[in-house]
Amino acid sequence: MARKRLTREESRDQTHQRLLEAAALVIAKKGFAAASVEDITAQAGYTRGAFYSNFKSKAELFIELLSQDHQCVRQDLHQILDAPQSLEAIEEQITQYYLRVYRDEKNFILWAEARVLALRDAKFRAKLNAYCLEKRDDIADVIERFYQMRGSKPPAPPKDLAFSTMALIDGMRFFNETIPKELPDEAAQNALGVIFTSTFFK
């Protein structure tokens, strides 16, 4: 039960990370605007002093939180996609990967919060857009390689098709979350599948 005696830097990093995790919980639960600094630090087991000593503002904390999730998702995605493979394998792996991400309710809510915040905070929007474009480009790469493998031409610029894909998935995820009864997983996947198939495989 010997608890390690932390160095100052380790201790600070621990606080920093705990605050981020607590913020994820509280923001998902109450929403970004309604989540007070007090709420976040209390959830993490600290007082507000810890917050102001670690972050300049709530928005800054939030963007760091999103950054971490973005990097995680991105890394996972690359691990799947970077090895060259067959069309069928890619399809299968993307589906599997997608199902995994799709299930994570907390992070889904965080990104939804982030999007509305981006509508009115220009600085925040700039950061978020950067992540968004990275993701788009990753997806556009896949689409481009996909069409190359098939030897056909994409029906629109791959980057635009990538935006469409992201829009479609996010939007469906929203309905799936708020009206699960009317749009169960199977229906959502089926509808997505139809559109993907007809767009990318026709």
Next chain:
Amino acid sequence: MARKRLTREESRDQTHQRLLEAAALVIAKKGFAAASVEDITAQAGYTRGAFYSNFKSKAELFIELLSQDHQCVRQDLHQILDAPQSLEAIEEQITQYYLRVYRDEKNFILWAEARVLALRDAKFRAKLNAYCLEKRDDIADVIERFYQMRGSKPPAPPKDLAFSTMALIDGMRFFNETIPKELPDEAAQNALGVIFTSTFFK
């Protein structure tokens, strides 16, 4: 310049409506959570007394605001779609209609706010879902009639396709709003067009 002397009911209705309009402005500007009752009434030229005399809560006001917009949009849509017409005419009119709705930034933001609020307020979500399903059914009707006219079978249940359509449009609208530089109107429309075409016209 003779200002009409209003009856009590007229006066009350006027206040009610003005508060709704002011709320639309303020909520779009600051977000639902950050928009205080004071902000809203001040914007309308009243004090908080007017608010509490007209609404039970901010959420109730908001849902009424959304209801009005929903009914407007719906009525407009029906006016276009209810008269039987050719495939080409429908396509053209939907495009025109869509472009009009697509432009309205304020209401777009309001619905985005509404969606995140729906994630955590069950009562609010129930109301919003009702509007959402009405819209889905309207669109599903169009899709169904569309395939009947063409004499082919829809590739998925029309209601699910309707959800996809809504998801896609909302999602693209979001990118178009936050990253207009990367996704200008033409690109968004083009990408949407490709997906619609390949899904519905293949």
Next chain:
DNA sequence: GAACTCTAATACATAGTTGTATTTGAGTTC
């Protein structure tokens, strides 16, 4: 037009939030 009624203003009491200024104490340096 006097008594009445209801809408919106005002007053009030409470509670929550923010950021900074200051203090405390655990880690660091020598």
Next chain:
DNA sequence: GAACTCAAATACAACTATGTATTAGAGTTC
């Protein structure tokens, strides 16, 4: 181990928001 440094706690002052209770005054009723 004494002096030092910095992360986090605490204290503080200003501000904002909420809902209700009460009041004022414009419409209504007779």
